[in-house]
Amino acid sequence: MSAIRLLVLGAVRQHGRAHGYQVRNDLEYWGAHEWSNAKPGSIYHALKQMAKQGLLLAHEIAPSTAGGPPRTEYEVTDKGTEEYFALLREALTTYDQKMDVLSAGIGFIVDLERAEVVELLNRRVRGLEAWRASVTEYYTPEEGPESLGHIGEIMNMWVHSADAGAQWTRGLIARIEGGAYTFAGEGGDPFVGVLADGQENPYAS
Amino acid sequence: MSAIRLLVLGAVRQHGRAHGYQVRNDLEYWGAHEWSNAKPGSIYHALKQMAKQGLLLAHEIAPSTAGGPPRTEYEVTDKGTEEYFALLREALTTYDQKMDVLSAGIGFIVDLERAEVVELLNRRVRGLEAWRASVTEYYTPEEGPESLGHIGEIMNMWVHSADAGAQWTRGLIARIEGGAYTFAGEGGDPFVGVLADGQENPYAS
DNA sequence: GAGGCTGTAGTCAAGTTTGACTACGCCTGT
């Protein structure tokens, strides 16, 4: 799973209704073009594809205000919302080493409730620990690790990286349990990470 | 850049001459199907594509010994060898967070000379440090990190991960400078990570 | 007021990735 669907669904959802260029701008504002495959082609492709699959509803819109070709606006459907939360939960839970998906998940983490987030992240830590154990066991046969030559360095890197990931996740869990941020159902103002309609993007490329 | 071209070129090179299924088996033996996109379709596609581009030379081969359809054998051309070393050097140097490319690079690291490897890895560490600095500066404007809300956790994760990567790389440099492994031009038996013709794969899926 | 620059919005072809599928020959049990 790549991060693009989660990112696009999340961006459209935060606007309520958005066209491709708006999504593109939000993702750039979040720095997503640097840590994921959020390029124009992928974004427009994802929008069309998800509209075809009923996750988004496409409105044909008249020629744009503010120059440029006519544009299409999208809205998230109920099915799309379901998919969004499924992707979000998966992004926070799975321990597969893809940073882009996890980053996207963190970006939308406050759409879930605090208790659930803690539980998902704990599952993530447990997954990482289990994976670490299986790698160290599977790839060090009786002859000892030296039998693998420099190939052993690859396993070493995985293990190192799993450890670092687990440690960072534990820190995040501690901050969240300590009361940081405002999550769904907590009444406070949620942090909104989208650009308002006229606002210029301070992080433009 | 994905890891597949480096992996395929490296596998063919170690055999001298190999068909697709052999490459596929080597990559599975290295566990590459777990940490990269080394699936059958990608492997065969890469072989054909690189043959078309003159990096590999394709020999049409008679119906296989040992059952199955006829097979095509490939050999690395001079141009392919050039490309191989370019990809290998890049894999070891660049600090972009993709684990699969780095893993592939480690797998072939002994094809370079020890001094060059140390230099490439040092470049990698310096790149990570510079990137870390730019992230912490770029994404913490005057208002302080809190202005980003939970989005700041994404930067925090990047930084954490860059630190872990740098630390691991420094450890590897130390081991290599301490004399570990046998590199190109050092006369010893290089570690060979391919399956011999009749050998069965102990790590088959 | 014509020409060019900039910003808005999106398209397109080429390349890559995925996962399921085909095709063939050997072997094994009955």
Added chain:
DNA sequence: ACAGGCGTAGTCAAACTTGACTACAGCCTC
């Protein structure tokens, strides 16, 4: 002896990704 499973070797369509390209409106400049 032969049906069915297994291993060998590879193909294919559908989806996704990439990076360069188009098209249009407003604005600035001369």
